[in-house]
Amino acid sequence: MTNDWSPRIVAFFCNWCTYTAADLAGVSRLKYASNVRVIRLMCSGRVDPQFVLDALAKGADAVLIGGCHPFDCHYVEGNYKCLRRFQLLKRMVQELGIEGDRLRLEWISAAEGDKVRTVINEMSATIRRLGPLGIPAKVEEWDREMEQFAAGIEVLESQAEPCESHAGVREGANV
Amino acid sequence: MDNRDSQEIRIGFYICHCGSNIAAMVDCPAVAKAIGKLAGVVLTRDYKYMCSDPGQELIRKDIAEFKLNRVVVASCSPLLHEKTFRGAVEAGGLNPFYFHMVNIREHDAWVHTDKAEATEKACALSRAAIRRVAKHKALEVKRVSVHPDVLVVGGGIAGIHAAMTIANAGRKVYLVEREPSIGGHMAKFDKTFPTLDCAACILTPKMSEAGSHPNITLMTYSEVAKMDGYVGNYTVTIKRKPRYIKEDVCTGCQECIANCVYKEPKFRDEFNEGLGKRKPVYIPFPQATPQVVAIDSRTCLNFKGGVLTDMCKKSCVAACGEKQAIDFTQQEILQEVKVGAIIIATGFQPFDAARIPQYGYGRYPNVYTALEIERLVNASGPTSGHVIMRDGTEPKSIGIIHCVGSRDQKTNRWCSKVCCMYSLKLAHLLKEHTGAEIYNFYIDMRTPGKGYEEFYDKLLEEGVHFIRGRVGEVTDWAASPEEEGKLVVRVEDTLAGYVRRIPFDMVVLATGLEPKSDAQDVRRLFNMSCGSEGFFLERHPKLAPVSTFSDGIYIAGCCQGPRDIPDTVAQAGAAAAEVLVLVDKGYIEQEPNTAFILDEECCGCKSCIPLCPYTAITFDATRKKAVINEALCKGCGTCVAACPSGSIVQNLFEDDEIFSEIEGVLAHD
Numbered sequence: 001m002t003n004d005w006s007p008r009i010v011a012f013f014c015n016w017c018t019y020t021a022a023d024l025a026g027v028s029r030l031k032y033a034s035n036v037r038v039i040r041l042m043c044s045g046r047v048d049p050q051f052v053l054d055a056l057a058k059g060a061d062a063v064l065i066g067g068c069h070p071f072d073c074h075y076v077e078g079n080y081k082c083l084r085r086f087q088l089l090k091r092m093v094q095e096l097g098i099e100g101d102r103l104r105l106e107w108i109s110a111a112e113g114d115k116v117r118t119v120i121n122e123m124s125a126t127i128r129r130l131g132p133l134g135i136p137a138k139v140e141e142w143d144r145e146m147e148q149f150a151a152g153i154e155v156l157e158s159q160a161e162p163c164e165s166h167a168g169v170r171e172g173a174n175v
Numbered sequence: 176m177d178n179r180d181s182q183e184i185r186i187g188f189y190i191c192h193c194g195s196n197i198a199a200m201v202d203c204p205a206v207a208k209a210i211g212k213l214a215g216v217v218l219t220r221d222y223k224y225m226c227s228d229p230g231q232e233l234i235r236k237d238i239a240e241f242k243l244n245r246v247v248v249a250s251c252s253p254l255l256h257e258k259t260f261r262g263a264v265e266a267g268g269l270n271p272f273y274f275h276m277v278n279i280r281e282h283d284a285w286v287h288t289d290k291a292e293a294t295e296k297a298c299a300l301s302r303a304a305i306r307r308v309a310k311h312k313a314l315e316v317k318r319v320s321v322h323p324d325v326l327v328v329g330g331g332i333a334g335i336h337a338a339m340t341i342a343n344a345g346r347k348v349y350l351v352e353r354e355p356s357i358g359g360h361m362a363k364f365d366k367t368f369p370t371l372d373c374a375a376c377i378l379t380p381k382m383s384e385a386g387s388h389p390n391i392t393l394m395t396y397s398e399v400a401k402m403d404g405y406v407g408n409y410t411v412t413i414k415r416k417p418r419y420i421k422e423d424v425c426t427g428c429q430e431c432i433a434n435c436v437y438k439e440p441k442f443r444d445e446f447n448e449g450l451g452k453r454k455p456v457y458i459p460f461p462q463a464t465p466q467v468v469a470i471d472s473r474t475c476l477n478f479k480g481g482v483l484t485d486m487c488k489k490s491c492v493a494a495c496g497e498k499q500a501i502d503f504t505q506q507e508i509l510q511e512v513k514v515g516a517i518i519i520a521t522g523f524q525p526f527d528a529a530r531i532p533q534y535g536y537g538r539y540p541n542v543y544t545a546l547e548i549e550r551l552v553n554a555s556g557p558t559s560g561h562v563i564m565r566d567g568t569e570p571k572s573i574g575i576i577h578c579v580g581s582r583d584q585k586t587n588r589w590c591s592k593v594c595c596m597y598s599l600k601l602a603h604l605l606k607e608h609t610g611a612e613i614y615n616f617y618i619d620m621r622t623p624g625k626g627y628e629e630f631y632d633k634l635l636e637e638g639v640h641f642i643r644g645r646v647g648e649v650t651d652w653a654a655s656p657e658e659e660g661k662l663v664v665r666v667e668d669t670l671a672g673y674v675r676r677i678p679f680d681m682v683v684l685a686t687g688l689e690p691k692s693d694a695q696d697v698r699r700l701f702n703m704s705c706g707s708e709g710f711f712l713e714r715h716p717k718l719a720p721v722s723t724f725s726d727g728i729y730i731a732g733c734c735q736g737p738r739d740i741p742d743t744v745a746q747a748g749a750a751a752a753e754v755l756v757l758v759d760k761g762y763i764e765q766e767p768n769t770a771f772i773l774d775e776e777c778c779g780c781k782s783c784i785p786l787c788p789y790t791a792i793t794f795d796a797t798r799k800k801a802v803i804n805e806a807l808c809k810g811c812g813t814c815v816a817a818c819p820s821g822s823i824v825q826n827l828f829e830d831d832e833i834f835s836e837i838e839g840v841l842a843h844d
Contacts, residue, residue, distance in 0.1 A: 006292075008841060010837060010840060010841065015254075016704075016724055017704070019254070020254065020704075020724070022281065022282055023252045023254060023278075023281040023282070025281070025286055026252070026280060026281025026282060026285040026286050027281060027285070029285055029286070030286060031286055031287065031288055032286055032287075034283075034286075034287045034289065034292040034293060034295075034296050035292075035296075037296070037299055037300060037303070037840035037841075038278075038282055038300075039303070039833065039836050039837065039840070040253070041812065041828060041833070042768060042810050042811055042812055042825075042828060043811035043812055043813060045786075045811050045812065045813030045816060046811060046812030046813060046815060046816050046825070046828060047816060048815070048816040048830065048833075049816075050830075051833060051834070051837060054834055054837050055837045055841065058837060058838055058841045059841040060837075060841055071699060072699070072704075074702060074724070074725075074811075075788060075809060075811035075813065076788035076789075077788050078788075078811045078812075078813045081786060081813045081816075081817070085816070109704065109705075110704040110712055110724065111704065111705060111706045111707045111712060112707065117286075
């Protein structure tokens with residue numbers, strides 16, 4: 001990890017509470033870490049788990065989701081739907097070997113500009129400590145491995161007798 | 176209109192300096208240069224004020240000249256100017272939804288301190304918008320008709336003024352008030368600052384006008400129980416509490432009150448802040464509107480614990496005679512009304528002075544709140560305007576303590592805005608009524624307003640004393656013979672520079688204004704937001720001060736924050752004007768961010784159906800497909816995220832658009 005590395009956090013904020021709170025943070029000129037990129041959705045209930053996985057796969061080091069407080073959702077209960085998905089998603093991501101701290105769900109109301117600052121700063125510090133997630137680099141590495149693996153098979157296949165190809169693959173796997 | 180979904184993508188990118196608001200922290204030309212290199216971008220410009228007329232004109236002209244079919248503007252929050260720029264894009268002959276906005280002011284320039292980082296962030300966000308906008312589709316704005324009737328919640332001066340304004344414009348208004356009479360806090364005041372005209376003289380004509388206005392349906396002793404629907408078409412359920420009087424029959428003769436089995440008033444009189452007594456059958460105050468009595472089932476002998484027992488001999492019924500206006504069998508009823516717009520004017524509650532125990536309210540009988548003094552000096556108050564204390568004597572010296580429950584880290588941090596002025600007014604009135612020596616203890620005198628500072632000057636000339644310092648405590652512990660039997664105010668006189676003990680007969684606490692205790696329930700009921708202090712949040716503090724984040728719901732008066740009567744009336748008028756704009760136009764244009772089902776992909780699993788809080792999704796059993804009713808869909812997108820086969824699409828927030836946005840913010844190019 002180099003010193004100039006800075007985490008890249010993708011945030012999904014709901015239009016009514018958290019996005020507005022981030023606007024309020026701006027209007028109040030609160031200063032916070034610059035490594036969060038906010039994507040506006042109408043409701044935290046719109047956050048498809050695929051968005052989160054896609055963000056991690058494309059190079060995000062962490063994902064933050066912001067929604068309205070319980071009982072306050074502009075769409076009545078979209079935030080609960082988000083919470084349910086989030087719990088499951090977080091467990092799944094941890095099973096995949098990704099630290100749970102890289103996913104965060106926060107209820108931030110339109111009045112809580114200060115909470116936007118606190119949450120983003122905290123998260124930025126946490127991810128700095130955890131270091132880069134680097135899934136794209138890992139994917140590249142896996143691709144390279146697979147290519148090498150495939151090349152190995154080809155070599156073995158060209159050397160081996162056709163009827164012994166299966167044994168060849170097993171040997172290739174051990175290369 | 177040109178709907179060029181399938182043509183070659185030609186994007187115009189505009190970055191706004193916003194004077195120096197953005198340009199001071201973001202290198203706008205550098206962002207424009209970087210974005211210019213992206214695929215599909217044919218034009219980039221950086222301009223001082225994109226939202227200005229010349230800025231919008233730029234977009235219009237460029238669309239024609241460079242054959243742009245997508246536009247991205249990087250400037251302030253879309254919540255502020257998305258409409259403006261969509262308008263410019265439309266004026267340029269393009270579908271307004273071929274546009275995306277990047278927030279590099281509130282989310283970037285204003286919150287960061289490193290120019291390189293802020294510029295990089297602006298690039299990333301803009302890149303995302305460029306990728307996203309390429310996927311945008313032409314959409315059509317839906318028009319929904321607006322019900323012409325209006326609901327006003329809260330019958331204080333704000334609600335009355337708003338209702339009158341709308342009713343005078345020829346629209347039907349339902350005015351709902353929780354108490355038996357409209358009038359609110361203003362009805363309790365004696366005189367109003369700085370002109371000292373009597374509150375009742377200016378308010379009660381308005382009240383009776385509102386009560387008899389053909390376009391106003393007054394619903395007193397009622398509360399809103401439920402609100403359904405959306406802007407232009409709300410269905411509101413109003414709970415009408417039983418007052419055990421037939422409102423249309425009662426003439427307000429008050430014979431029943433005179434003939435109640437309780438010969439003397441016995442129960443706490445809420446209107447007089449508990450300084451007076453009333454009977455179980457009562458009219459809150461002489462000019463109450465409507466002029467209809469109410470029976471309080473908690474204290475009436477005919478009820479026990481609120482349950483009808485028919486134990487009383489009911490002399491009130493006999494007194495009412497042939498009119499037969501009294502009906503003990505009345506039940507709470509729920510009434511449904513349909514309205515197009517709603518004004519919330521639910522007001523404030525005074526700070527509970529007992530929360531600051533060192534000031535002795537509730538412990539020392541001669542410590543009063545300001546609202547109690549309003550009733551005490553009022554000619555129609557419990558003492559007919561004679562300032563007689565709870566111990567039966569008249570005060571010779573009075574201390575008025577400012578900022579009780581205002582500007583205080585331990586209670587409420589905000590300035591309640593009206594207390595300095597009403598303290599001056601009370602000082603004047605108390606001096607007029609009693610000739611007592613009067614001291615004001617203030618932190619700062621805050622008298623901005625027309626004629627307010629002059630009023631302060633007048634008080635200084637009247638010989639009222641002013642001591643700058645926050646009072647430490649009010650105590651009856653006497654340190655010297657002259658303090659014996661008095662209330663001693665201990666305060667640091669910060670101008671003289673020493674701690675003083677000043678004895679008084681009476682102490683008045685200038686209590687601040689705070690949100691009503693059930694403001695949170697009201698907020699949820701009407702889908703509004705609250706600020707951190709608990710007052711309802713306006714859509715924009717300057718440009719949309721009476722609008723809320725829910726379209727069609729407006730706020731006026733002290734429910735939005737402490738303010739005096741002139742400001743409240745001005746705000747109520749503003750809210751009424753906003754409502755009339757909506758109602759008179761007759762229709763509203765709805766953001767086309769609704770969801771729809773891709774019929775061929777839907778497998779009929781029904782996962783989406785229970786997710787929709789608006790029951791917009793139904794199941795077509797013959798075709799085995801889900802169906803979304805576009806009129807009911809509000810565009811949250813919860814079903815879209817849940818659909819396992821990806822067969823629900825949300826306009827403006829399509830999966831593809833969001834995936835390209837994710838890709839954009841993370842890309843390195």
